[in-house]
Structures are given as C-alpha cells and as structure tokens.
Amino acid sequence: MKKRTLKIASPGRINLIGEHIDYNDGFVLPAAIDKCIYFTLRANGSENRCTIKSKGFDSILVLDLKSFEKGTEGWHNYVLGVIYEIQSLTDKVAGFDCEIESKVPVGSGVSSSAALECGLAYGLNELFDLGLDKWQLILIGQLAEHNFVGTKCGIMDQFASVMGKKDHMLLLDCRSLEYEEIPIAIAPYRLLLLNTNVAHNLSTGEYNVRRAQCAEGLELLAKRFQIEKSFRNVIPEMLVQTREELGETLYDRCSYVVEETNRVLEVVKALKNNDLETVGALMYQTHEGLSKKYEVSCPELDFLVDFSKNEPQVLGARMMGGGFGGCTLNIIHEDVIDQFVQKATAAYQEAFDIELTSFETVPSQGTSLIRE
Numbered sequence: 001m002k003k004r005t006l007k008i009a010s011p012g013r014i015n016l017i018g019e020h021i022d023y024n025d026g027f028v029l030p031a032a033i034d035k036c037i038y039f040t041l042r043a044n045g046s047e048n049r050c051t052i053k054s055k056g057f058d059s060i061l062v063l064d065l066k067s068f069e070k071g072t073e074g075w076h077n078y079v080l081g082v083i084y085e086i087q088s089l090t091d092k093v094a095g096f097d098c099e100i101e102s103k104v105p106v107g108s109g110v111s112s113s114a115a116l117e118c119g120l121a122y123g124l125n126e127l128f129d130l131g132l133d134k135w136q137l138i139l140i141g142q143l144a145e146h147n148f149v150g151t152k153c154g155i156m157d158q159f160a161s162v163m164g165k166k167d168h169m170l171l172l173d174c175r176s177l178e179y180e181e182i183p184i185a186i187a188p189y190r191l192l193l194l195n196t197n198v199a200h201n202l203s204t205g206e207y208n209v210r211r212a213q214c215a216e217g218l219e220l221l222a223k224r225f226q227i228e229k230s231f232r233n234v235i236p237e238m239l240v241q242t243r244e245e246l247g248e249t250l251y252d253r254c255s256y257v258v259e260e261t262n263r264v265l266e267v268v269k270a271l272k273n274n275d276l277e278t279v280g281a282l283m284y285q286t287h288e289g290l291s292k293k294y295e296v297s298c299p300e301l302d303f304l305v306d307f308s309k310n311e312p313q314v315l316g317a318r319m320m321g322g323g324f325g326g327c328t329l330n331i332i333h334e335d336v337i338d339q340f341v342q343k344a345t346a347a348y349q350e351a352f353d354i355e356l357t358s359f360e361t362v363p364s365q366g367t368s369l370i371r372e
Helices: 074-087 112-127 134-149 156-163 203-225 236-241 243-272 276-293 299-308 334-352
Strands: 005-015 030-043 049-054 059-064 096-102 168-173 179-183 189-199 314-319 325-333 357-361
Touching: 005 112, 005 156, 030 112, 030 156, 030 357, 049 074, 059 074, 074 112, 074 134, 096 112, 112 134, 112 156, 134 156, 156 168, 168 243, 179 243, 189 299, 189 334, 203 236, 203 243, 236 243, 243 276, 276 299, 276 314, 276 325, 299 314, 299 325, 299 334, 325 334, 334 357
Parallel strands: 049 096
Antiparallel strands: 005 030, 030 096, 030 168, 049 059, 168 179, 189 325, 189 357, 314 325
C-alpha cells in the first residue's frame, strides 16, 4: 500500500570554502542550512496527471507523465528535470499532486535550486517506494540541472542538501565522492549572510564558460606533463612553467583551482584545531581569487567583503555561490551582528542605492521526511 500523503523538508546550503572546484575534481566544504523548501505530496490515483503548485511563485504546473517538454517558467524545468531523470530509472511513478513552499532565499547563492530538485526526488522516492538510495537522489538533482535547466553544475549543492548533518560541515572529495563529517564549533561566532539583492545576468552562461576554460587549461597541462587529466595532479610549478602557453586567462582560472583546493584542506585542519582566525583569513584569500583570478564576483560583492575588513569582530568574509550576485558569507562575533548589519546596510544603500538584507544560519540536517 503506497503512502498517500508526505511532507518533506529540503534545505539550501552554504559552502564555507571550495567555490567553483566541485566540477574540477577538488574538495569542497558545504553544509545544509536551516532554511528549507517544504513539499506536501500525495498520490492522486491517476496514472499520469500531475499537479505541482508553488506558493512562492503563485503558479501551477500541470503535466502528463507520458508526454511533457521543457516548461514556460524557470522553476518548472527543475521539477520537470527531476521527473524526467527518475523516469529514466523506474516506471513506478504515477499521478501525484505536490505543493511547494520555499523558505530558502532565492537568488542568494544558497542553492534553492538543489533544495527544489532534491526535495522532490526524495519525496517521490518515498511516495512511490522507488528504492533509490541517497547518491541516486543526488545524481538525479544534478542531471536535472544539466539536461533541463542547462547549467553544467558540479555535485556539491545536491550533495549538501541531501547529506547535511546538524552542526557539521561536509568535506567532499569531488573526484572519489568520499566524504567526511567535520564538526564545527563556532560559538561565540556566527555565520552571517549579507544578500546583495542583485543577480547580474551572467551567472548561467559565465558558469559554463568557466567550466570550459578550466577543461581547456587542464587538457593543455595534461599533455604537456603527461599526467592523468585531473587538477589533483597539477602542482603550482607546472602552472608557472606553462604560464605563457596557457595565456593569462587560462592561467588565472587554473591557478585559482589549484590554490583553492589546497585552501579547503587548510580550513579543515584549522577547524579541527578550533582555529577560526585561520579559517577567516583563508576565506578572504578565496574571495580575492574568485574576484581577480576566476572573475565571478561583482562590485556589490567586492564592496561588502571590503567593508567587512573594517570590523575587527569579523574573522573572514567572501562571496559564496556561482557569483555575479547573491550573498557574502561572514564569520562574525555574535555581540556585534546587529551593529554591523546596520552599518553595512547604510553604506551599501549609499554606494548602490540597493537595500541590503541579511540572515544568520547554522549547519543543519539534510533533506528528510517530516514526521507528524
């Protein structure tokens, strides 16, 4: 007997460090957060008719499981992509109704898209007893984004959304997919996100460009040094030797990847030693690399990171997510959060005439069934 109604919570994610290297065989250090998309699903008794309603977008997607194409609204394709990928694995999905309510800030770089993909995949797996394991759900979300949305994302966002553990960061080796749960004892500091509330229309296209540039640079390095084609086999000396051959742009992209991979491991070591000052310093280094070498920042993000350096109680800050907008992630002492946010809001308003928003978050549980 199939379960008739389910409620699912699927979180967004932060990434403490390791940006743009999940698709480059690197290490990343994400966590699920306490901001979720909530799903209510029920089998409706039909063979093929599905109705998906989004409260936030105030729209309804109706589809036939036997025949559907890409959607007319942005969020449709994340849903359709998940259903398409699940149907490539099983024919057990039948008609269902789904209501979606998001508490994940859209466009803030905390991957509301992965929360949407993974929550729906998790819910359909439970509703129809599909027998898919967590890694299959993660890959369904990633492939949905590749094939229906058109963003060739790495695995990090979906991994963090599904595998998150309360009060832990997740060190993921994006080559082997092995991972380690890293406790984070952050008090009396907090994780504060400052949302630029801008989304420059470069993100998806430029994301794919960066991916292609890294692949081109790696191809050249692999041939030159006769190494297996993975950035894990590239050392800084190789980049120095091939700088002219790579050209400035590919050199910058590739050197950022190599440096960031090493920074992730340094942050993990610092967390294990409860050394948040080192974590913060490395975050600033990451932002500098993302802004100057990878060129995925924007004036608004750079302004907020530079502004944070004026507050001694901020240990570190950097842009987070794909770039060109979204949030900065800050490690800040709890005693000065309100004062800092007020000052940053006023300065940001004066500089860009845009209202700054902010929220605190904590590492939290991954996608799960809400038991009532």
